[in-house]
Amino acid sequence: MPSLTPDDYIVALRMKPDLPYTLIRDRYTGLHTLYVAEAEDNQNIQFAYVVEQRKPREKTSVEEAWSEASNRFDARCSEGMKTVLEKLFRRFRHIDELSCEVKQLLETIENAKDPEQRINAIEHYCQQFSGNAAPEYGANLFHFLVTRRQGSCRHRAPVFVAFCRYFGIPCRQIINRDHAFAECSVDGGQTWKFVDLGGAPVEATEILSKFQPTKRVSGSGGESKRIKKLFKGADSAQQQALAEACGISLEELNTALETGGALPVTDDLSNSGIVRNLWDRKDVTGFATGVSMLESLETDTLSSDEKALVGNVRYGRYYNTRIYKPMSEAVQQILADGDEVQVTELLKPLHSKMIVQGGANPQQWLNSMVDMLSKSDLETPPVIRLADEALTLGWLDPLPTCDDRIENPEEHWQLLWALESIDELKAKATHCLKMWYRKFLSREKNSQVWQLAYENFQKKKNDTFFITHCHDGSSPLLENDIVDPSIQIVWTDEPEGVPNIERMLVHDPAFEQLNSGKMNRRPVIIVGGPDWNARAIKEKHETLFQRKVNTSPDLKQLLENTEVNSFFVSQVRKKLRHRCWQAIQQAFTHYLYDVTLSKGGRLMYCWGHASFRTSSELCSYGSHDPSSRKELYAMMTQINSSYVFEHSRKDACFLKQAQNASNALVLKPYELKKIAREFVNSVNLNSLCDALDNQSLWTDWE
Incomplete structure (x- = not known):
């Protein structure tokens, strides 16, 4: 429920249809959680509530809540x-990182x-969130x-609210489950x-004005019964851990069991909250008890919330939200303590x-x-044994489909390579790496993402x-390496051996x-580009720049003229170098x-954990x-x-398998640097200089 602080209380609530409910309030965050046990799947429920801010333990009746005027901070x-x-x-007009479109939107807002025109402008600005x-x-x-x-809706809404309030427009954020x-x-x-x-479909609903007083209880009866049942089958250490996770003493828990009474009031007696508290202990006892409860x-x-426990858990609210992995963090500590046998089981x-x-979510x-x-x-045996079990059970296999928002391919890739270097895990990790490369780098994988970026590039x-x-x-090096050394069958009319009747x-x-295949080309897989800052390449660039200046009298005079505006001259020099x-x-x-x-060759370009300069796409x-020379240049x-991805020296065979090109030549920055060095040492700089003359260079500088 939105906009609640630790001092906010829901003092009245109305629900339609009228169903029994339980309302739980977290005393630290002010978060109120509403449980409707008799609700059916996909049932629409409307509810409205009255919130009051007061000091702890101060109580207000429903009637007083209605009569008192609330202080607005909208x-x-x-x-x-x-x-x-x-x-x-x-x-914003002077921030280079902002696109012209963004600057124009901000100017429209300003x-x-x-107010209506400003609201529409802010709405347009926030609806274009992406990535x-x-x-x-x-x-x-x-x-x-x-x-x-x-970001998504939960990122757009607070930005919209902040913009409106900055300009004095009353605004508030509404959050529901979806x-x-x-x-x-x-x-x-x-x-x-x-x-x-944007971000998710919603339906506006009319909220009526009838309210009923709230009921303040510790948790649902089902959860209390479950805790009691779990407690009876636990050993003394697990009982102590369970009591601490519930926020009560072991004596209080024993008393509730003996008398058959309700558990003492706590702020969060939900299953997910208790399991999270158990796993936060980061020991075998707490972890085992949490697993038993689930x-x-x-x-x-x-x-x-219960499903999220195996992945990321959000704790807190709004900009103070903390994301952590309770299961992962607990297991890490248990492994460090040497209890991997128990945690694996x-x-x-x-x-x-x-x-x-x-x-x-299996991706989580x-x-x-x-x-x-x-x-x-x-390097420790407990971790190696757990990794071996995870590889055997398929827990580290890339998933065929997944949620792009939570996928982390690079960390997965780096882990698999680390496991591949361990002798006892090498075979299983290699098999997993093959699946990783097939999933993320098979031919034309995510090509539509690049094509969108290429469209933007062409507009520049x-x-x-x-x-x-x-x-x-x-480059003699490239022309030698690209020759296909394989033996091929060639058909001829020269009589030799037994002819093919068909x-x-x-x-x-x-x-x-x-015949040998020297007349054919091997497929080529390119990953990255050459290091254009290599000394030999930079020297050729400088030679071309000086040659262009020396062969263009007007340009040389401009660059040497001290009376001309220095900023203009520096811009001319900068653009010519570019x-x-x-x-x-x-x-x-x-x-x-x-x-x-x-000669029958094929060219493929691969990228990993990449960003595109002409697109907001990240981690692609x-x-x-590439279908043209211009596209390859782009x-x-x-x-x-x-x-790390571009300079990996061990993955050539996996790239070839993913591209279905077993005899391909893989060119990464190291190889491309040597090829580019040979190229610039042989290129005709005079011819390149003439090509520069054919451009409307002055048009760019005017």
């Missing part, structure tokens, strides 16, 4: 948010003539959301406008209950397994593809000869494309066959794969 944002927004509106990037550790989350516009949206008012809070910013639940009634029934039977389980093993010491004016050929540059009948050459880099890179692209695709994996200059 039209004021926090000082921290105000500071971020003030700085943004003061400087210059709105009335799922996360801020760097320690960064201001609100500033990240406002400027990067990443969606977050906003309501704003243009008449000082007399009427409210519903604003859906096993005792009815499979078809597992809640989303506990994980098996937990996986069966939560994933196989209960429908919990995979993420937790990767997390717990990656953060453990892989400062990246014109103006070089038309390779200007005599070449071919003779259709008048085709019918005598078989075995154009020289483009000329070398584009000539190299022509050569690479033509050589690899000649995929493969695409891929080599616009795709930024992770350094």
